[in-house]
Amino acid sequence: xxxxxxxxxxxxxxxxxxxxxxxxxxxxxxxxxxxxxxxxxxxxxxxxxxxxxxxxxxxxxxxxxxxxxxxxxxxxxxxxxxxxxxxxxxxxxxxxxxxxxxxxxxxxxxxxxxxxxxxxxxxxxxxxxxxxxxxxxxxxxxxxxxxxxxxxxxxxxxxxxxxxxxxxxxxxxxxxxxxxxxxxxxxxxxxxxxxxxxxxxxxxxxxxxxxxxxxxxxxxxxxxxxxxxxxxxxxxxxxxxxxxxxxxxxxxxxxxxxxxxxxxxxxxxxxxxxxxxxxxxxxxxxxxxxxxxxxxxxxxxxxxxxxxxxxxxxxxxxxxxxxxxxxxxxxxxxxxxxxxxxxxxxxxxxxxx
Amino acid sequence: xxxxxxxxxxxxxxxxxxxxxxxxxxxxxxxxxxxxxxxxxxxxxxxxxxxxxxxxxxxxxxxxxxxxxxxxxxxxxxxxxxxxxxxxxxxxxxxxxxxxxxxxxxxxxxxxxxxxxxxxxxxxxxxxxxxxxxxxxxxxxxxxxxxxxxxxxxxxxxxxxxxxxxxxxxxxxxxxxxxxxxxxxxxxxxxxxxxxxxxxxxxxxxxxxxxxxxxxxxxxxxxxxxxxxxxxxxxxxxxxxxxxxxxxxxxxxxxxxxxxxxxxxxxxxxxxxxxxxxxxxxxxxxxxxxxxxxxxxxxxxxxxxxxxxxxxxxxxxxxxxxxxxxxxxxxxxxxxxxxxxxxxxxxxxxxxxxxxxxxxxxxxxxxxxxxx
Amino acid sequence: xxxxxxxxxxxxxxxxxxxxxxxxxxxxxxxxxxxxxxxxxxxxxxxxxxxxxxxxxxxxxxxxxxxxxxxxxxxxxxxxxxxxxxxxxxxxxxxxxx
Numbered sequence: 001x002x003x004x005x006x007x008x009x010x011x012x013x014x015x016x017x018x019x020x021x022x023x024x025x026x027x028x029x030x031x032x033x034x035x036x037x038x039x040x041x042x043x044x045x046x047x048x049x050x051x052x053x054x055x056x057x058x059x060x061x062x063x064x065x066x067x068x069x070x071x072x073x074x075x076x077x078x079x080x081x082x083x084x085x086x087x088x089x090x091x092x093x094x095x096x097x098x099x100x101x102x103x104x105x106x107x108x109x110x111x112x113x114x115x116x117x118x119x120x121x122x123x124x125x126x127x128x129x130x131x132x133x134x135x136x137x138x139x140x141x142x143x144x145x146x147x148x149x150x151x152x153x154x155x156x157x158x159x160x161x162x163x164x165x166x167x168x169x170x171x172x173x174x175x176x177x178x179x180x181x182x183x184x185x186x187x188x189x190x191x192x193x194x195x196x197x198x199x200x201x202x203x204x205x206x207x208x209x210x211x212x213x214x215x216x217x218x219x220x221x222x223x224x225x226x227x228x229x230x231x232x233x234x235x236x237x238x239x240x241x242x243x244x245x246x247x248x249x250x251x252x253x254x255x256x257x258x259x260x261x262x263x264x265x266x267x268x269x270x271x272x273x274x275x276x277x278x279x280x281x282x283x284x285x286x287x288x289x290x291x292x293x294x295x296x297x298x299x300x301x302x303x304x305x306x307x308x309x310x311x312x313x314x315x316x317x318x319x320x321x322x323x324x325x326x327x328x329x330x331x332x333x334x335x336x337x338x339x340x341x342x343x344x345x346x347x348x349x350x351x352x353x
Numbered sequence: 354x355x356x357x358x359x360x361x362x363x364x365x366x367x368x369x370x371x372x373x374x375x376x377x378x379x380x381x382x383x384x385x386x387x388x389x390x391x392x393x394x395x396x397x398x399x400x401x402x403x404x405x406x407x408x409x410x411x412x413x414x415x416x417x418x419x420x421x422x423x424x425x426x427x428x429x430x431x432x433x434x435x436x437x438x439x440x441x442x443x444x445x446x447x448x449x450x451x452x453x454x455x456x457x458x459x460x461x462x463x464x465x466x467x468x469x470x471x472x473x474x475x476x477x478x479x480x481x482x483x484x485x486x487x488x489x490x491x492x493x494x495x496x497x498x499x500x501x502x503x504x505x506x507x508x509x510x511x512x513x514x515x516x517x518x519x520x521x522x523x524x525x526x527x528x529x530x531x532x533x534x535x536x537x538x539x540x541x542x543x544x545x546x547x548x549x550x551x552x553x554x555x556x557x558x559x560x561x562x563x564x565x566x567x568x569x570x571x572x573x574x575x576x577x578x579x580x581x582x583x584x585x586x587x588x589x590x591x592x593x594x595x596x597x598x599x600x601x602x603x604x605x606x607x608x609x610x611x612x613x614x615x616x617x618x619x620x621x622x623x624x625x626x627x628x629x630x631x632x633x634x635x636x637x638x639x640x641x642x643x644x645x646x647x648x649x650x651x652x653x654x655x656x657x658x659x660x661x662x663x664x665x666x667x668x669x670x671x672x673x674x675x676x677x678x679x680x681x682x683x684x685x686x687x688x689x690x691x692x693x694x695x696x697x698x699x700x701x702x703x704x705x706x707x708x709x710x711x712x713x714x715x716x717x718x719x720x721x722x723x724x725x
Numbered sequence: 726x727x728x729x730x731x732x733x734x735x736x737x738x739x740x741x742x743x744x745x746x747x748x749x750x751x752x753x754x755x756x757x758x759x760x761x762x763x764x765x766x767x768x769x770x771x772x773x774x775x776x777x778x779x780x781x782x783x784x785x786x787x788x789x790x791x792x793x794x795x796x797x798x799x800x801x802x803x804x805x806x807x808x809x810x811x812x813x814x815x816x817x818x819x820x821x822x823x
Contacts, residue, residue, distance in 0.1 A: 021457070021460045021461065022460065023456055023457065023460050024456065024459070024460075025456065198753070202440075202466055202467060202468040202469060202473045202477070203467070203468075203469050204469075204755070205753050205754060205755040206747075206753065206754040206755065207752070207753040207754070208752065208753075209753070268354075268751055268752050269751070269752040269753050271354070271751065272354055272750045272751035272752050272753045273750075273753045275354060275357065275730050275750065275751075276730055276750050276753065276755070276774075277443075277469070278728045333396075333397050333398060334361065334363040334366075335363050335366045335367070335370075335397050335398070335399070335402065335575060336363075336367070336398075336402065337397050337398020337399065337401055337402055338398050338401075339395070339396055339397070339398055349443035349444055349446055349447070349467065350442070350443035350444075350467060350469060351442070351443055351444040351728060352416075352442045352443075352444060352491075352492060352496060352727070352728055352775070352776055354730075354731070354750060354751035355731065355733070355751070355771070356731035356771060356783050356785075356788055357730065357731055357751075359792060362799075364799050365795050365796065365798075365799040367799075367802075368795075368798060368799030368801075368802035369795075369798075369799070371802050372798070372802060387727050388727060389727025389728060390727070392727075414727075442776070469776065469777055470758070470776050470777025470778065471776065471777075472758060472777060473777070495727065495729070495775055495780065496775065496776060498761060498778060498780060499758075499775065499776045499777065499778040502743075502758060502760060502778065506743060509741075509742060509743075510741065545727065546727075546729075547727055547728075547729040547773070547775060547780065550729065550773060550780050550781045551780050551781070573727060573729075576795065580795065601784065601787040601788070601791055602783050602784050602785075602787050602788035602791070603729070603731075603773050603781050603783060603784070604781070605781075605784075608781075609761050609762070609780055609781045611760070611761045611762075611763075611764070612761040612780060615761075
């Protein structure tokens with residue numbers, strides 16, 4: 001068999017230009033998102049409360065710590081197994097407050113509706129929103145509605161802003177992780193993202209995967225009360241998944257995180273869907289779980305407390321914090337090997353290989 | 354999941370590792386051809402665990418990585434057209450062309466959609482008769498039957514607004530090109546399990562005989578890879594050079610005959626350029642004349658755009674196993690997954706991306722002398 | 726070239742001349758084209774699926790047989806290892822293990 005000798009040596013495209021426009025990846029919660037925030041927003045909006053980049057901002061008002069969090073929900077499809085954009089909009093913002101250790105007080109809700117949206121769809125979304133808010137006793141006290149022309153909004157976008165109150169003395173924060181801390185996850189991972197993926201046109205598989213969208217304050221409050229300052233960090237791993245959340249904390253706290261492969265809870269259906277598409281559950285979005293960094297000596301106690309609540313029945317300790325490899329999240333595989341769990345540049349893409 | 358997760362059993366894996374180490378009397382150099390196998394090796398840290406017994410060189414088994422620049426540029430050209438819905442497998446979207454990538458074309462207003470199966474693209478064409486739907490038919494022999502069926506199905510259903518942009522490559526000519534290179538170090542191969550599921554292993558028999566290298570058809574789970582390596586090492590120690598099948602649960606010597614037949618009906622062998630390697634004669638698949646009406650290159654008059662590929666990407670050397678990704682001067686600094694210089698850093702299967710994401714930490718420790 | 730997942734065939738049907746079926750992958754299900762295994766496939770068989778196509782049957786008998794071989798081998802390796810450890814624990818001067 002004759003072949004052409006491989007003599008072309010170094011062949012490569014012209015180096016990739018910086019993107020001059022916003023890409024979908026900028027919204028994925030990975031490196032592009034971080035860069036967008038750092039390069040496009042912070043330079044113009046800098047202030048100490050923002051710079052902390054917590055799940056909610058803390059503003060001191062005459063001696064009280066007020067927590068403020070805002071989130072805009074653009075999920076598509078707007079209705080999915082386990083919820084809709086309305087319930088998600090309530091849970092998401094309330095959870096951001098909860099992650100700062102703030103008791104939620106009230107919410108606002110702003111709607112952008114696409115011309116032509118059927119009323120029965122709107123009805124279902126707002127009903128779910130109301131039910132979610134009532135379930136945790138947090139009223140939606142103010143709101144706004146705008147309508148845009150057909151094609152300018154993917155059916156509906158919702159922004160919710162939440163106000164919470166935090167007791168003096170501080171609370172969990174992303175930079176408080178310490179070597180020796182145990183990393184706890186309150187439930188199985190990957191449900192929300194795969195529930196959404198199942199509905200996507202062109203991917204579509206039948207599954208019993210339901211979004212885990214839920215308000216976490218009822219689970220977080222007893223944990224805060226019992227553990228006090230031994231509860232170092234709380235974070236809900238939304239877009240970008242557990243991997244992204246842990247990377248952000250490792251960076252903020254300047255510590256290393258080591259995870260054990262075998263103990264991370266992944267529902268069988270989520271694992272199967274990820275296998276099918278070549279996705280890693282560690283990067284899939286969640287809307288009803290949190291990760292917690294707890295002082296080592298209180299970890300078992302924390303686990304017991306979380307597990308005693310229905311939402312936390314499958315909680316597990318999945319790793320710990322170390323002095324080694326600061327800023328890196330490392331996974332120990334069942335075979336005794338290790339690998340780095342890094343931030344992805346943008347969204348995970350289904351692969352064929 | 355049955356027939357999948359059992360092949361990750363750590364007890365059996367450790368036993369296989371022990372067997373490999375006790376069988377090898379010297380350090381052998383093996384190449385795994387397929388990107389999915391590279392993924393498992395790096396993800397499970399197998400190359401680290403094998404260190405003294407076997408050196409694994411990562412072959413050009415990532416169809417995304419080796420898709421020639423010209424084909425990417427044609428894809429970008431056609432995707433930018435307002436009358437076109439461009440469909441593709443997910444992993445093609447971030448591969449850099451001369452100017453940008455498919456994600457950026459989408460940001461600029463092009464209609465670009467991910468599909469899981471080529472038949473979804475045909476269905477999209479049926480549902481959108483006023484648009485042209487183009488499918489990026491990329492892959493090795495594993496994917497050729499699916500792409501062939503999409504074309505066949507479009508003809509059968511009379512879906513005239515569907516076409517394919519073809520960039521298929523085949524494995525055996527690439528293996529021979531590796532073996533023919535004067536600086537070749539590869540002593541044995543793990544052949545790509547799913548390519549062989551379709552094609553069988555007959556065409557590897559003359560290669561093993563001519564070049565005197567063992568070729569073990571291997572699966573993708575950790576136990577498959579380890580067992581494949583075990584069989585290859587045993588052959589090398591015994592001085593044998595045969596084709597052996599580790600992936601018995603999925604591969605037969607003749608492959609899947611109906612799949613091969615349809616591929617032969619729809620496609621023909623053509624010369625193909627491999628990005629980072631160069632042209633390998635009769636190493637690609639293109640549409641036969643009888644199916645030319647489904648060829649997007651003809652339908653859209655896609656001009657041949659030859660660009661000067663220059664720059665510091667050492668993709669070619671990495672793909673040929675001459676360089677480990679972390680030995681490239683640009684690795685992790687000027688070339689990262691967010692700003693890739695070359696395809697192996699973009700594709701989630703590319704050797705560079707695998708190393709960047711999984712292995713970079715270990716190498717940092719190797720350089721600094723600390724233990725991970 | 727690679728991502729092929731084994732799944733269990735739930736049903737086989739004809740979709741306008743193309744053999745299609747529902748395949749179950751550990752709890753999730755998807756439509757899969759069964760044209761390439763149409764001659765042999767029936768419900769409850771396992772197939773390898775790549776990009777929505779069954780590219781081959783899973784040979785369950787072979788899978789079972791070779792997995793048993795692997796299992797046995799790993800048990801032998803464990804026995805060898807245990808024997809090695811036992812030898813090493815003996816006092817070099819010939820006394821009983823410490």
